Amino acid sequence: MSGPSDYQPSHPVLKWIERRLPILGFMHGSFVAYPTPRNLNYWWTFGAILSLMLGLQILTGIILAMHYTPEATMAFRSVESIVRDVNYGWLLRNMHAAGASMFFFAVYVHMLRGLYYGSYKEPREVLWILGVIIYLLMMATGFMGYVLPWGQMSFWGATVITNLFSAIPLVGDSIVTLLWGGYSVGNPTLNRFFSLHYLLPFVIAGVVVLHVWALHVVGQNNPAGVEPKTEKDTVAFTPYATIKDMFGVSCFLLLFAWFIFYMPNYLGDADNYIPANPAQTPAHIVPEWYYLPFYAILRSIPNKLAGVIAMFSSIIVLAFLPWLDTSKVRSTKYRPLAKQFFWIFVVVAVLLGYLGAQPPEGIYVIAGRILTVCYFAYFLVVLPLLGKIERTKPLPNSIADDVLAKAGSKAMVSTVLALIVAGGLLVGGVDRARAAESDTPPANKWSFAGPFGKFDRGSLQRGLKVYKEVCSNCHALSYIAFRNLGDPGGPGYSTAQVASLASEYKIKDGPNDKGEMFERPGRPADYFPSPFPNEQAARVVNGGAAPPDLSLITKARSYERGFPWFIFDLFTQYQEQGPDYVAAILQGFEDNPPADAKIPDGAYYNKYFPGHAIKMPKPLSDGQVTFDDGSPATVAQYAKDVTTFLMWAAEPHMEARKQLGFQVFFFLIIFAGLMYFTKKKVWADAH
Amino acid sequence: MKRLSAAAGDRGRRQSFPVRCFSSVHGAVLRLQHEKGYGIVTIASSADHPTRRDFLFVATGAAAAVGGLATLWPFVSQMNPDASTIAAGAPIEVDLTPVAEGQDIKVFWRGKPIYISHRTKKQIDEAQKTPLADLKDPATDESRVKSGHEQWLVVIGICTHLGCIPIAHEGNYDGFFCPCHGSQYDSSGRIRQGPAPANLPVPPYQFVSDSKIQIG
Numbered sequence: 033m034s035g036p037s038d039y040q041p042s043h044p045v046l047k048w049i050e051r052r053l054p055i056l057g058f059m060h061g062s063f064v065a066y067p068t069p070r071n072l073n074y075w076w077t078f079g080a081i082l083s084l085m086l087g088l089q090i091l092t093g094i095i096l097a098m099h100y101t102p103e104a105t106m107a108f109r110s111v112e113s114i115v116r117d118v119n120y121g122w123l124l125r126n127m128h129a130a131g132a133s134m135f136f137f138a139v140y141v142h143m144l145r146g147l148y149y150g151s152y153k154e155p156r157e158v159l160w161i162l163g164v165i166i167y168l169l170m171m172a173t174g175f176m177g178y179v180l181p182w183g184q185m186s187f188w189g190a191t192v193i194t195n196l197f198s199a200i201p202l203v204g205d206s207i208v209t210l211l212w213g214g215y216s217v218g219n220p221t222l223n224r225f226f227s228l229h230y231l232l233p234f235v236i237a238g239v240v241v242l243h244v245w246a247l248h249v250v251g252q253n254n255p256a257g258v259e260p261k262t263e264k265d266t267v268a269f270t271p272y273a274t275i276k277d278m279f280g281v282s283c284f285l286l287l288f289a290w291f292i293f294y295m296p297n298y299l300g301d302a303d304n305y306i307p308a309n310p311a312q313t314p315a316h317i318v319p320e321w322y323y324l325p326f327y328a329i330l331r332s333i334p335n336k337l338a339g340v341i342a343m344f345s346s347i348i349v350l351a352f353l354p355w356l357d358t359s360k361v362r363s364t365k366y367r368p369l370a371k372q373f374f375w376i377f378v379v380v381a382v383l384l385g386y387l388g389a390q391p392p393e394g395i396y397v398i399a400g401r402i403l404t405v406c407y408f409a410y411f412l413v414v415l416p417l418l419g420k421i422e423r424t425k426p427l428p429n430s431i432a433d434d435v436l437a438k439a440g441s442k443a444m445v446s447t448v449l450a451l452i453v454a455g456g457l458l459v460g461g462v463d464r465a466r467a468a469e470s471d472t473p474p475a476n477k478w479s480f481a482g483p484f485g486k487f488d489r490g491s492l493q494r495g496l497k498v499y500k501e502v503c504s505n506c507h508a509l510s511y512i513a514f515r516n517l518g519d520p521g522g523p524g525y526s527t528a529q530v531a532s533l534a535s536e537y538k539i540k541d542g543p544n545d546k547g548e549m550f551e552r553p554g555r556p557a558d559y560f561p562s563p564f565p566n567e568q569a570a571r572v573v574n575g576g577a578a579p580p581d582l583s584l585i586t587k588a589r590s591y592e593r594g595f596p597w598f599i600f601d602l603f604t605q606y607q608e609q610g611p612d613y614v615a616a617i618l619q620g621f622e623d624n625p626p627a628d629a630k631i632p633d634g635a636y637y638n639k640y641f642p643g644h645a646i647k648m649p650k651p652l653s654d655g656q657v658t659f660d661d662g663s664p665a666t667v668a669q670y671a672k673d674v675t676t677f678l679m680w681a682a683e684p685h686m687e688a689r690k691q692l693g694f695q696v697f698f699f700l701i702i703f704a705g706l707m708y709f710t711k712k713k714v715w716a717d718a719h
Numbered sequence: 720m721k722r723l724s725a726a727a728g729d730r731g732r733r734q735s736f737p738v739r740c741f742s743s744v745h746g747a748v749l750r751l752q753h754e755k756g757y758g759i760v761t762i763a764s765s766a767d768h769p770t771r772r773d774f775l776f777v778a779t780g781a782a783a784a785v786g787g788l789a790t791l792w793p794f795v796s797q798m799n800p801d802a803s804t805i806a807a808g809a810p811i812e813v814d815l816t817p818v819a820e821g822q823d824i825k826v827f828w829r830g831k832p833i834y835i836s837h838r839t840k841k842q843i844d845e846a847q848k849t850p851l852a853d854l855k856d857p858a859t860d861e862s863r864v865k866s867g868h869e870q871w872l873v874v875i876g877i878c879t880h881l882g883c884i885p886i887a888h889e890g891n892y893d894g895f896f897c898p899c900h901g902s903q904y905d906s907s908g909r910i911r912q913g914p915a916p917a918n919l920p921v922p923p924y925q926f927v928s929d930s931k932i933q934i935g
Contacts, residue, residue: 095794095797098797098798113801113803117802117803117804118801119796119797119799119801120797121801124794124797278783513806519802555809556806557809699782699786702782703779703786706775706778706782707779709775710775710779713775713776
C-alpha cells in the first residue's frame with residue numbers, strides 16, 4: 033500500500049516497537065521512501081497545504097472552543113471577549129476565520145488541478161470520490177462554523193440554508209423542524225451546530241486518511257498523465273517532495289498572513305458584526321464567498337425544489353466525473369480543445385460566484401440562468417462528447433522524457449495571476465451586494481489606515497469626550513470596559529485616571545444581603561453602562577428605533593466599492609469603508625433636503641444613509657463640545673475624532689495586529705527565500 | 720502532516736544518499752538536525768568542511784524551528800487568565816463593622832473563600848501563647864495578623880491538605896476543622912493536628928481604616 037521500504041531500525045527500543053507494530057516502517061514507506069513522479073509541478077503541493085490547513089483549523093478551533101459559549105444570548109459576546117480579552121485571542125480568531133477561506137481556496141485549486149490533469153480517471157476514481165466526500169463535509173463544517181458567532185448573517189444564513197430542506201416533498205417540514213430543534217432557528221440549533229462543527233473536522237480527518245491511502249495504492253498522477261514505468265521516473269518523497277511541499281506551504285502562509293494580519297474582514301460580511309436579530313432580515317443575505325457559485329445556481333431556478341436539486345446536483349455531478357469524461361488521454365496538457373473548455377468552465381464558475389453576491393434582479397438573473405446551463409453542460413455534454421471527437425497531441429513516452437523535454441513554465445505564472453484577479457473579483461464582489469441606494473461616503477485619511485497605521489491618542493481622547501457628552505445619551509458602548517481605556521494601543525490613560533473616570537459612573541449591582549439591587553460607583557472592571565435598561569425602553573424614547581450599540585459600529589457598516597476598486601482594495605489594504613460611512617453619516621444631515629426626497633414624519637434626511645431617511649436627529653453642531661487641547665470645535669472635527677474612537681472601540685488590538693503582522697511577514701519572506709534555495713539545492717541532482 | 724524523522728542509523732537506499740557524517744566539530748549541527756525531527760537526509764558533499772549547502776540547510780532548519788516555537792507561544796499563552804478574569808480579580812474592600820466579636824464572615828476573592836474572624840480575647844491569648852515547638856508549620860501569631868489589629872484574623876479558607884473548606888469555630892483548638900480528612904487549625908489558622916502540611920495562608924491585605932480592609 034505504500035512505497036517499497038527496507039527500513040530496519042538499529043536502535044533496540046525501535047526494533048522492539050517495530051516488531052510489534054511496524055509503524056516506523058509504515059511511515060518510512062509512505063512518506064520517506066515513497067516513489068513520487070519527478071515531474072510534479074507546484075499545483076501538487078496543495079495536498080500538503082490542505083493537510084496543514086486541516087490541522088491548523090482543528091488546532092485553532094479547539095482553542096477557540098475553550099473560550100466560546102454556544103448559547104444564543106452569550107455566543108456573540110463570547111466571541112468578542114475572545115477577540116478583546118483572551119491573550120492573542122484576536123490572532124486565534126483571525127487565524128480560524130481566514131483559515132476557513134484559505135482552506136476552501138486551497139481545495140478549489142486542488143480540485144481544479146484534478147480536473148485539468150485527469151486525476152479522477154482510472155484507477156483513481158475512488159480517490160476522487162473520497163475527495164468529493166471531503167469537500168461536502170467541508171461545506172457542512174464551514175456552514176455550521178459561520179453560524180456560531182451568532183451575528184445577523186450567521187442567523188439568517190442558517191435560516192435560509194435549513195429552509196432548503198423544506199423543499200423536500202412530504203417530509204420536508206418535519207426534517208426542518210428536526211434540524212432546528214424548535215419552530216425556528218434558535219438556541220437548540222446553535223447548540224447542535226456547535227457540537228457537529230466540533231465533530232465533523234475529525235470525520236474529515238478520517239476520510240483524509242482514506243484519501244491518502246487510496247492515493248498511495250495507485251500512486252500520484254502527474255502533469256503528463258503517463259504512469260511511472262521505471263525508477264528513473266520517480267524520486268523519493270523525502271527529501272524531494274517534502275522540501276517542495278514546504279516551499280509551497282511557506283508561500284501559501286504569506287497569502288494566509290496577508291488576510292490574518294492586514295485584511296481580516298475582507299473575506300467576511302460587515303453584517304455579521306451585528307448581533308442576530310430574528311425580527312429583522314439584512315437587506316442582502318450573502319453566504320461566504322466559497323459557497324457563492326452554488327448559491328447562484330440555487331437562485332437561478334424559479335422552482336423551489338428544482339433549485340435545491342440543481343444546487344446539490346452541481347456538487348454531486350463531480351462524483352460522476354470519472355465516467356462522464358470519455359477521453360482516453362488523461363492530462364488536458366495534450367487535449368487542446370478540452371483545455372479551452374476547461375478555462376471557459378473556470379470563468380463560468382468565477383462568474384457564477386460573482387453573481388451569487390448580486391441581488392437577484394434584472395440582468396443578473398438572466399446571466400445566472402445562462403451560466404448555470406453552461407456549468408452543467410461542461411460536465412454532461414462537453415466532457416462526454418469531447419473524448420469521442422477530439423484530436424489529442426502525442427503523449428511523451430515516459431515521465432523521464434517529459435522532464436527532459438520541459439518547455440518553460442511561463443504559463444504557470446500567467447494562470448496564477450489570472451486566478452488571483454479572478455479570485456479578487458469573486459471575493460470582492462460580495463461587497464457589491466450593497467446596491468447604491470445612497471451617495472458614496474467620501475474617503476478620509478485615517479491615521480489607523482494602512483499596514484503601519486496607529487491610533488492618534490489625542491484623537492481617541494477627544495473622541496471619548498464626544499461620546500461621553502453627546503452619543504452616550506442614546507447609544508451604549510457595552511463591549512468597552514473602563515480598564516480598556518488604559519490598555520496599550522488605546523487612548524492611553526493612566527491607571528489612576530481610569531479609576532477616576534470609572535468612579536464618575538453609577539453602576540447597578542446586587543442583589544445585596546437584603547435582596548435589593550443597589551447602585552455603586554464604577555470600577556475599572558465595569559463596562560460602560562447603557563443609557564436604557566432594555567431595547568423596548570430605547571425604542572419608546574426614540575420614535576420606535578433602537579439606537580444601536582456603538583462598540584462595533586465601524587465594523588458593522590460598509591458600502592459597496594464597485595468594480596474594479598474592490599480588486600485594488602485587496603492589494604492597497606483599503607478597509608475603511610466603515611469609518612468613512614460613520615463619519616459621513618455624522619456630517620450628512622442637511623437642513624434643506626432635495627425636493628424629491630420623501631422623508632416620513634419622525635425621520636430626518638441624511639445624504640449617506642441608505643434610503644436617506646434616518647431616525648436619528650442631527651447629533652452634532654459646532655461648538656457643542658470644547659476640547660482641552662484647543663482642537664477646533666467643529667462638526668468635522670467631532671466626526672473625525674469620535675469615528676477614530678469608535679474604530680478603536682471596535683478593534684482595540686489593531687496596533688498589535690499590524691505590528692505582529694509586520695514581524696510575521698518579515699520572517700515569512702526570509703523563510704520562503706530560504707526554503708526556495710533549499711528546495712533548489714535538494715532538487716539539483718534530480719533534474 | 721505526517722513526517723517521520725529518519726532514524727540516525729537509517730541509510731537511504733534507492734537514490735543512495737548516505738547520511739552525512741559530521742565530524743565532532745560539527746556535532747552541534749548534527750544534534751540540531753535531530754532535535755528538529757526533520758527527516759532531511761542530507762546529500763553527501765565531497766568536501767570535509769561544511770559547505771554553503773550545509774549552511775543553507777542549517778539556516779533553514781533553524782528558521783523553521785524558531786518560527787515554529789514563535790507560532791506555538793500564542794497557543795500556549797491563550798490558556799493563561801484573560802484580561803477580564805484578571806480585572807475581576809482586582810482588590811476588594813470589606814467593611815468590618817457588622818462583624819461582632821466572636822463572629823466571622825466569609826468573602827470571596829479570586830474565587831477563593833476568605834475567612835475574616837473577629838477574635839475574642841481568649842482566642843488571641845491562646846494563639847499568642849502557643850509555643851512554636853508545638854507547631855508543624857511554626858509561625859508566630861504576630862506574623863499572621865496586622866499589628867494594632869490583633870483581633871482580626873484574615874485567612875484563605877482552603878485546607879492546605881487537599882483543598883476542602885474547613886469549618887470555623889470547630890475542633891479542639893477553637894479554630895478551624897476540616898471535615899474531609901480531619902485537619903485541625905487553631906485560632907490563628909495554624910495547623911495543629913491532621914494530615915495538612917501547612918498553615919492556612921494569609922492573603923495580601925491592608926487596613927484602609929480601622930473598620931475596613933482591602934484584600935488583594
